[in-house]
Amino acid sequence: MIWVLLAAHIVGIFAASYSGRSSMRTGLLVAAIAPALTTAWATTQLLKPNDTVYEMVWVQGLDLSLRFRVDSLAILMTILVSGIGALVFVYASGYFKPSADGGSHFPASLLLFSFSMLGLVLADSIWTLFIFWELTSVSSFLLVGFKNLDVDVRIAARRALLITGGGGLALLAGFLILADASNTTVLSNLEPISGPNAGIAAALLMFAAATKSAQMPFHIWLPGAMAAPTPVSAYLHSATMVKAGILLLASTSATFEDVAIWKPLGLTLGISTMLWGAFGALRHRDAKLILAWGTISQLGLLVTLLSVGTPKATFAAMSLLTAHAVFKAALFITVGEIDIRTGTRDIYELGGLTKSMPITFAVAAISAASMAGVPLLLGFAAKEAAIEAVLDLKGTELWLVGGAVIGGAVMTVAYSLRFVLGVFGPGPQTSVSPRRSAMTVPAVALGAASIAGYIFLGSVNSIVGPAVVELDEKANVYSLLRWPGFTPGLLTSLSVVIVGFLIGYSVSTRTEGANAPTAIGASFADRSINEVLTFARELIGRIQHGSLPVYLATMMTTASLAATPFVTAIDPDSLRRWDHVLQIPLGFGVVASAVAGAFVTTRLSAALTLGAVGIGVSGLFALHGAPDLALTQLLVETVVVVGFVIGLGRLSRRFPPVGGAWHATRMAVAVLGGIAVMVALIASASDPTGLPPVAALSEGAVEQGGGKNIVNVILTDIRALDTLGEVVVLATVAIGIMALAKSPKPEGRKAAQ
Amino acid sequence: MNTLITMTIIGPLLAAAAGMAFRRSARLRDISTLTGVASAAIASFGMLWQVSSNGATAVRVGAWNPELGIVLVVDLFAALVLPVALSVILVVEIFAFGQRRTAWGANPELTGPLLSVLTAGVSLAILTGDLFTLFVAFELILVSSYVLLTHQGQREQIRSGMTYVVMNLLASTLFLFGLAIVYAATGTVNIALLAERIPDLSEGVRIGIGMWFLVVFGTKAALFPLFSWLPDSYPTAPTTITAVFAGLLTKIGIYAMIRFHTLTGMDDLGPVLLIVAGITMLVGALGALAQNDIKRILSFHVISQIGYMLMGLGLFSVAGTTGAILFLVHHMPVKTVLFLVGGLIENHQGTSALDRSGGLVRSRPLIAFLFAIPALSLAGLPPFSGFVAKLAVIDAGVEGLSTSIVVCALVAGILTLLSMTKIWLGAFWGPSPETGSSTTSTALNRKIMTGATMLAVGGTLTISLFAGSIFDLSQEAAIQLINEDSYITLVLS
DSSP states (O other): OHHHHHHHHHHHHHHHHHHTTTOHHHHHHHHHHHHHHHHHHHHHHHHSOOOEEEEEEEEGGGTEEEEEEESHHHHHHHIIIIIHHHHHHHHHHHHSOTTOTTTTTHHHHHHHHHHHHHHHHHBOBHHHHHHHHHHHHHHHHHHHGGGTTSHHHHHHHHHHHHHHHHHHHHHHHHHHHHHHHHSOOBGGGOOOOOSHHHHHHHHHHHHHHHHHTTOTTGGGHHHHHTTSOHHHHHIIIIISGGGHHHHHHHHHTTTTTTOTTHHHHHHHHHHHHHHHHHHHHHHOOBHHHHHHHHHHHHHHHHHHHHHHOOHHHHHHHHHHHHHHHHHHHHHHHHHHHHHHHHSOOBTTTOOOHHHHSHHHHHHHHHHHHHHHTOTTSHHHHHHHHHHHHHHTOOHHHIIIIIHHHHHHHHHHHHHHHHHHHHHHSSSSOOOOOOOOHHHHHHHHHHHHHHHHHHHTHHHHHHHHHHHHHHHOGGGGGOOOOSOOOSOHHHHHHHHHHHHHHHHHHHHHHSOTTOOOOOOHHHHHHHHHHHHHHHHHHHHHHHHOOOOHHHHHHHHHHHHHHHTGGGGGGOOGGGOOOOSSTTHHHHHHHHHHHHHHHHHOOBHHHHHHHHHHHHHHHHHHHHHTTOHHHHHHHHHHHHHHHHHHHHHHTTSOSBOOOOOHHHHHHHHHHHHHHHHHHHHHHHHHHHSOSSOOOHHHHHHHHHHTTOOSOHHHHIIIIITHHHHHHHHHHHHHHHHHHHHHHHSOOHHHHHHHO | OHHHHHHHHHHHHHHHHHHHHTTTOHHHHHHHHHHHHHHHHHHHHHHHHHHHHHOOEEEEGGGOOTTTSOEEEEOHHHHHHHHHHHHHHHHHHHHHHHHTTSTTSOOHHHHHHHHHHHHHHHHHHHHBOBHHHHHHHHHHHHHHHHHHHHTTOOHHHHHHHHHHHHHHHHHHHHHHHHHHHHHHHHSOOBHHHHHHHGGGSOHHHHHHHHHHHHHHHHHHHTOTTSOTHHHHHGGGSOHHHHHHIIIIIHHHHHHHHHHHHHHTTOGGGHHHHHHHHHHHHHHHHHHHHTOOBHHHHHHHHHHHHHHHHHHHHHTTSHHHHHHHHHHHHHHHHHHHHHHHHHHHHHHHHSOOBGGGOOOHHHHOHHHHHHHHHHHHHHTTOTTSHHHHHHHHHHHHHHHTTOHHHHHHHHHHHHHHHHHHHHHIIIIISSOOOTTOOOOOOOHHHHHHHHHHHHHHHHHHHHHHHTHHHHHHHHHHHHHHHHSTHHHHHHHHO
16 A cells, blocks of 8 residues: 555656646645545554555665555654645645746645655665655755745755755764664664664764754754745644654664763753754744744754653653644644735734734634643643653753753743734734635644644544554553643643743733844855865866876876885896897987987977887887887888978977976976886786797697788787777777868857857 | 677677768768667677676687687676666767757767767777777777867867877876786786786785776776866767766776776775775865866766775775676766756757856756756765665775775765755756857757657666666676686686
């Protein structure tokens, strides 16, 4: 079934892309089909407990497979991902005008994300998780940059991709170490690991989770990602994708329970993110950014709870995750509607919407109350569980974690109230365009879910409970309570609500004239990216300067250095001074001509000295008993010199002058190259492990080749293929010369373009 | 097998000759050169099928014994790389049909025949079991590519062609010295015999030979610091030509290195190779970031990606070599496709400069789609072949405890991602350029070009889909290379 659903998503992506070409609305509604089907399927799975594994091997040798597991946790997450997804598609069909630009790719990209997220929550192997994890980053990039005519949007999309992409690489490395240490790639089979590598893996995974789930200091991409259309923000950047890191921590925390740094690292990240995020939500005046910073804060709370690691805290974390997905999606959806219908999201410009947008107000108020943990809503029960869990801690941990969580909760109440008052409270009467039911229906559904979740808390327990047990078996004793009675936990959370309310009320009344805070972190990230670009430009300007002589010098020096190992292998005893006494004058002549070639200043004398080198070499050939080789060489040299002399007529007589130091460098490189080749040849000939098959060659040439001139037989028979190749080389050169000679003048060519 | 080998080496040469002979008739010329390359490609798939079912074969050219004559060896490594390489040329040649009638196209009279010569050279380089024949194959590739690069006679092309040809000729000269060194030390240039005799040499000579050929093949493969010829010359050629160059040429260098250095047991060079690999990856990726033109960015990525293959080789383990081979097979089509998409962009808006591009997501969503897949694959993101290849190499690195190279590979990965976003932001997002398209192509031309690109994207997706089987084949090929005995027996007995 999983395969069918995943395939339905892929088909849907293409169908949505095709049908979206004519109308954005059709594309979105087509795209909604696959998530809706998936939600329906997942709902039917709720009734029967199952634990099925689906596997399709991709690359056996790397343990790379698509492995999915349908258990209670996967079902819960599927319902959140696909259920909210389906609603968001419907919502987006109201959010965009039917004729909106980009219908061919926006619905498809959003469904691609839906597909990726579904795969991620169902994954049961680290590589499956990784594949879909990266896909969510990519689809998020495409969606954040949807309104890419704006340069800020493009920059924000890039920032988000690079931060989450960096996390992805850390995840890759961490998973490799983890797979190595635990000998499995199956998530549900991971055993606790320890040792120094375990610490590195833990840190890498924590880093990956922090980038994805917007933990300090990597949270900076999330506010920027709010440049995306609101359906995207509601779906990816509050309800689902940012929970991927949380899921990663949840499913690997048992593996790292023995690793010393795991818990402190998680608590540090979580607590600082929770507090800084809440602070951010209190500062901003863009309603969407208030929610985004609220999301950061809530993600921090989830990381904190998971890092505490007690079964009760894990239970609370998963309950909060569920509640948060519901109320945060609803809140974003209302903000999007307000944005579309009023044209602004600035809480200082908005006001008086309670009358003009009563349904939106109701949904927003209920969801914000759920976020604040006000009783009689789903968020209350979850927040209550969290407070109970931290009050259970002992000693320093109680003070530290408990204090932070309670402080965070107070601030959450405050920014929730500030949000509601800012948007709907007294203020300028914002004019409002007509309601679109495609936007209202999903909002009402999600708003109602926060109430229904509380009324039918037993059903919620029967879904969330078994899901948490998948993570921690000892969590089966916990459940969400409708009314805990007057425990310290309840008293704490009631006082949190009251204190938070007071603070929220006071900050939302005295805020006139404040400007939006600047995004320090984001501009730091962009500056770093630009610095990398500048560094690259400077470095490459130095390396790839375009001067051929310098390239050649570099190459020759490299080759000479590469020859140094030969030095150790020179055997002086194997050196023969000469075979024939005439080699002395000839050798001397060759060297002298070569050196002279380096000093002459006119082109003609250079050609002549090079010719002298060649003639000397042909003399050496002759002394070795190869008269035909010598003859060939002599002919070639003569033709080349003649060719040079003819060609030189078109060039200036002298070489362009070369500076002193550079000339010396070139000399040095040339001498070095000569020495290197000499050393290499002497060394390699000093103790050969095989000798040229001279006898076999002579015999073979005569007997098999039927020719007495061995060189001829080699060229035309034994190595005929090489000869054929060289003939083609010459023919090709001829073609090239012809083409260049016939090609039009460069200027004419340019004009033709 | 003999017929198949003939079809891959002699066939394209005959086609080239026919193509030159039929210069007056465009149709005959095109048919003959296309047939030559297509039949070579088909033959190469036949080889893969034969080798994977019946095992490797060695063919003695002219029936001369390996000590004297030339041996062509179709082992799994060759049979795996050859079909990919030849398919790449074939796709580009089809693309060229669409492109040649536009201002950006190469001269059709010459591209067909020259690409055929190049095909023969590539086949010969991949199949040969003889170091001297490898030299000849390199010459074939070098001259045909040089003429392809410069035949339009534009000033910029001639200038950069100079860098290209002079540096590569120096490399050829060094190759010749290398042949002399090897022949002096072992009395043979047959690779199987070298695999027997080089390990017995004194350490200095053995390492020296390994280092020397690292420089020779490294220049062809564009390793740091020998890559300077590449980024200057590639972007100036017509897109079709660059697409072939980028997909194949440096890969032949790394192919030769994988074959030579594994078979001759150069394990001691591992650390050197890994250092060079790390620098090559990083410098290549940084080089790409410094550019503002799609073709220049992609050219630097050719360098960077070679680093990953060298990393796989430098680990000198079965896992590492498997990764290197897999990376090679993945990289050839992906890189070519990216350049072909670059060609589509150039054709559409008249430039490949990023600051004069934009808005293709809206104006040409299909191009965006065709770019996105190979770009993600290049950056090593799942679920594409680049991910599998990168995972294989990095996994081998982790296994070999080479932490610093793994870190380099990961950093280069994020830099690659950054430069892909640079192209995406510059060419696909943002406002469309005011000048509009300067395309002179007809609808049919566009269709042929887009069709060829889609075909190539389909090819990369096929590689992604069958990454499992390709991995298995690469692993088997790697085992044959690391345990050189099977190769030696194959050739000598």
